[in-house]
Amino acid sequence: MEMSENPDEASPVEGSGAQGDPAALPGVEAAMFGLVNYCPVTLLGTKAVETICCDDPSDHISSAERVLRSNVMLGYGITLAGLFCPIFWISYLAGVTGVELMWHAAASGFIALAGLSLAGWYRHQLGRFERSADRDRPHR
Numbered sequence: 001m002e003m004s005e006n007p008d009e010a011s012p013v014e015g016s017g018a019q020g021d022p023a024a025l026p027g028v029e030a031a032m033f034g035l036v037n038y039c040p041v042t043l044l045g046t047k048a049v050e051t052i053c054c055d056d057p058s059d060h061i062s063s064a065e066r067v068l069r070s071n072v073m074l075g076y077g078i079t080l081a082g083l084f085c086p087i088f089w090i091s092y093l094a095g096v097t098g099v100e101l102m103w104h105a106a107a108s109g110f111i112a113l114a115g116l117s118l119a120g121w122y123r124h125q126l127g128r129f130e131r132s133a134d135r136d137r138p139h140r
Contacts, residue, residue, distance in 0.1 A: 075119025082112030
């Protein structure tokens with residue numbers, strides 16, 4: 001097998017999938033990668049790295065849009081915190097049954113629904129903001 005002389009050319013193995021590109025991942029892996037992006041720990045880590053490195057990739061959007069987007073992400077994070085509530089899962093895996101388990105499930109579900117409603121509300125506000133920005137933008 002002959003090696004390519006050009007180091008810029010990707011080998012067939014390297015070029016088969018875009019590493020780090022969630023669209024290149026099939027089905028379940030892409031869904032898991034998308035969920036990890038909304039994990040509160042991942043969001044905090046990303047913010048910490050951006051703060052330390054002074055690297056904000058979203059400089060081109062307005063501060064109002066940035067606030068709306070961060071509130072949507074916060075809603076998704078709260079939803080994930082409700083779905084993966086450690087109190088519920090520890091009690092479930094420990095074998096707790098009856099009213100106590102139902103109480104933990106109800107509390108976890110309430111937190112997840114509150115997060116979804118928060119994300120939905122701010123996503124609606126973001127859509128209204130983007131539509132008004134498109135309306136105000138001069139057309140060529």
